Amino acid sequence: MANLKTTEKKTKAQSMGLHTEVLTGKTQQKFFNPDEAENFYYWGTYDVDFNKRIDLDVNDLDCKEANKKIDELMSQGYGTIVIKNPQGKHSLGVGVLNKLNLIFEGSLGYFGVGSIDGPTVRINGRVGWSCAENMMAGKVVIEKNAGSCFGAAVRGGDLICKGSVGARTGIDQKGGTIIVGGDAGAFTGFMMQRGRIIILGNVGINLGDSMYDGTIYVGGKIGSFGSDAIESPMTKSDVDWIKRKLKVAEIGENFDVSKMTKVVAGKKLWNYDALEPTEKKGAI
Amino acid sequence: MCGIAGLIHRGKSSDVGNELQLMLQALKHRGPDSTGYALYADNDGENFIMRFKVGENVGEGSTSVNEDDSVYDKRKELVDQMLKNLNATVVKEEKLTPYSYRYEMKYDQDLMEFSKKIESIESVEILSIGKSLELIKDLGDARAVSERYDLGKVKGTHGIGHARMATESGVDIKSAHPFWGYPFSDVSVVHNGQLTNYWNNRRVLENKGMRFMSECDSELIAVYLAEKMRNGASLEEGMKDSLSGLDGVFTYFVATKDSLGMAKDTMAAKPLVLYESDDLVAMGSEEIAIRSILPHEIDTYDPFDGEVKVWQI
Numbered sequence: 001m002a003n004l005k006t007t008e009k010k011t012k013a014q015s016m017g018l019h020t021e022v023l024t025g026k027t028q029q030k031f032f033n034p035d036e037a038e039n040f041y042y043w044g045t046y047d048v049d050f051n052k053r054i055d056l057d058v059n060d061l062d063c064k065e066a067n068k069k070i071d072e073l074m075s076q077g078y079g080t081i082v083i084k085n086p087q088g089k090h091s092l093g094v095g096v097l098n099k100l101n102l103i104f105e106g107s108l109g110y111f112g113v114g115s116i117d118g119p120t121v122r123i124n125g126r127v128g129w130s131c132a133e134n135m136m137a138g139k140v141v142i143e144k145n146a147g148s149c150f151g152a153a154v155r156g157g158d159l160i161c162k163g164s165v166g167a168r169t170g171i172d173q174k175g176g177t178i179i180v181g182g183d184a185g186a187f188t189g190f191m192m193q194r195g196r197i198i199i200l201g202n203v204g205i206n207l208g209d210s211m212y213d214g215t216i217y218v219g220g221k222i223g224s225f226g227s228d229a230i231e232s233p234m235t236k237s238d239v240d241w242i243k244r245k246l247k248v249a250e251i252g253e254n255f256d257v258s259k260m261t262k263v264v265a266g267k268k269l270w271n272y273d274a275l276e277p278t279e280k281k282g283a284i
Numbered sequence: 285m286c287g288i289a290g291l292i293h294r295g296k297s298s299d300v301g302n303e304l305q306l307m308l309q310a311l312k313h314r315g316p317d318s319t320g321y322a323l324y325a326d327n328d329g330e331n332f333i334m335r336f337k338v339g340e341n342v343g344e345g346s347t348s349v350n351e352d353d354s355v356y357d358k359r360k361e362l363v364d365q366m367l368k369n370l371n372a373t374v375v376k377e378e379k380l381t382p383y384s385y386r387y388e389m390k391y392d393q394d395l396m397e398f399s400k401k402i403e404s405i406e407s408v409e410i411l412s413i414g415k416s417l418e419l420i421k422d423l424g425d426a427r428a429v430s431e432r433y434d435l436g437k438v439k440g441t442h443g444i445g446h447a448r449m450a451t452e453s454g455v456d457i458k459s460a461h462p463f464w465g466y467p468f469s470d471v472s473v474v475h476n477g478q479l480t481n482y483w484n485n486r487r488v489l490e491n492k493g494m495r496f497m498s499e500c501d502s503e504l505i506a507v508y509l510a511e512k513m514r515n516g517a518s519l520e521e522g523m524k525d526s527l528s529g530l531d532g533v534f535t536y537f538v539a540t541k542d543s544l545g546m547a548k549d550t551m552a553a554k555p556l557v558l559y560e561s562d563d564l565v566a567m568g569s570e571e572i573a574i575r576s577i578l579p580h581e582i583d584t585y586d587p588f589d590g591e592v593k594v595w596q597i
Binding site: 185187 | 551552555570571572574581585586588
């Protein structure tokens with residue numbers, strides 16, 4: 001059981017240069033007792049049944065009303081929610097923090113399914129800018145095209161667009177995988193920090209500009225490399241991993257993965273090796 | 285932020301006034317200060333249509349100085365006198381608001397000289413001259429402007445429009461979009477973004493005799509393209525040249541009597557969603573603009589960085 005007051009922690013903190021701060025107080029301590037259910041409660045989540053399905057027509061609802069309704073349906077145990085007539089509305093399906101089958105029969109506007117943590121989302125149309133921004137976990141599949149800033153600051157999960165995407169795909173990406181079946185615009189992987197991007201088509205100019213870390217795989221032509229981005233040899237594990245991911249994403253069935261170009265960060269960041277092992281794990 | 289929208293019906297005419305109103309109203313949240321329309325209407329094509337203003341709308345959050353309506357009337361009389369001096373024959377005259385007019389007229393000489401003379405009258409600005417172009421801009425949202433100028437019944441082939449959030453110049457009609465491609469008849473431009481080499485370009489263009497009516501950076505695009513076309517470039521050539529000639533972030537639309545074009549800067553920093561079919565092209569800053577006139581499921585996409593497209597009617 002973690003007790004941050006222990007001498008061992010204090011010594012470790014001092015060895016890292018933190019000489020004065022010691023975490024104290026109840027808010028920093030978490031003692032899990034199986035009898036206290038509230039300690040395992042994750043705010044905003046529900047137990048849902050995937051076999052319990054419902055349709056929700058959002059034609060006459062604004063995004064707040066629609067999202068509130070989705071939340072309400074999850075609280076009633078619905079595990080499969082089909083959204084009808086999204087009509088390109090912004091910010092639909094944001095902040096879903098548990099397992100859920102969410103299906104959109106149509107297109108979304110900006111910030112569609114942003115800040116999600118866990119659901120499986122299928123969008124049978126197109127998405128606007130910043131789709132799945134800050135996604136933590138789950139799987140999002142878009143059947144058509146996506147706008148710019150696709151998967152901005154994604155931290156985990158799989159984000160798949162079967163069509164083409166706009167500029168700055170995976171900007172500030174911090175983890176997870178972005179897969180694009182078509183082409184991608186300029187500044188793909190801009191300031192990317194971790195995670196992986198797979199583009200089966202062509203990419204625009206300044207690929208991987210100012211990337212810190214992470215890997216970008218490109219199947220088509222590259223407009224130009226951004227600063228700090230360089231080509232790296234494809235390995236067998238790269239090929240195997242991409243094949244597995246494409247199979248899960250259900251795209252690129254006959255795509256010759258071995259001929260893809262692998263792009264990584266060319267510069268080593270200051271103090272990057274001093275990352276905690278857990279953080280390094282997140283980079284993979 | 286600003287929102288822009290445009291559409292072109294290929295091979296047929298439609299309720300373009302009402303359609304553009306719906307598209308711009310859907311983008312109201314991007315630009316609440318003023319709304320402008322450049323509609324290419326089914327006019328007979330015989331006479332020039334001149335839309336001009338003799339003052340500003342001083343209500344609705346305007347940054348303009350308040351003026352008495354009698355001042356507007358005096359300026360209008362001066363315009364009428366100047367038209368007589370220029371041998372222009374006014375066929376039809378409409379007073380749309382205390383400060384704006386629509387004239388149908390016959391004129392067969394140089395439009396640049398004509399415009400210079402008319403605009404030499406204090407506070408008079410020609411919003412547009414063309415045989416099919418009807419350029420309307422005023423303060424308020426798309427619905428309010430459409431109702432004020434009765435645009436719902438305008439039929440035509442294509443149009444572009446703009447919902448403006450004033451950032452770099454005042455809340456007034458002179459800074460509102462669209463901008464007329466002075467001195468070319470039937471040329472108009474709307475823009476979403478910021479141009480960072482406005483003053484450098486403006487100095488060069490003014491030295492070449494081009495005219496600026498506002499200090500809005502977007503006006504530069506209209507003047508820039510007009511100057512290129514004046515020197516023999518096609519619209520598409522001028523637009524491609526603008527990708528390197530204009531610095532900053534931009535998505536803009538330009539329309540002529542028989543065409544509609546779009547250009548996106550090389551960083552693709554400003555949004556644009558496009559729907560393209562055999563008989564209709566509709567585009568806007570956000571998909572909801574397109575959905576407002578095409579509610580059924582359609583395929584749309586974002587044009588890539590540095591892309592220029594031109595469609596003919």
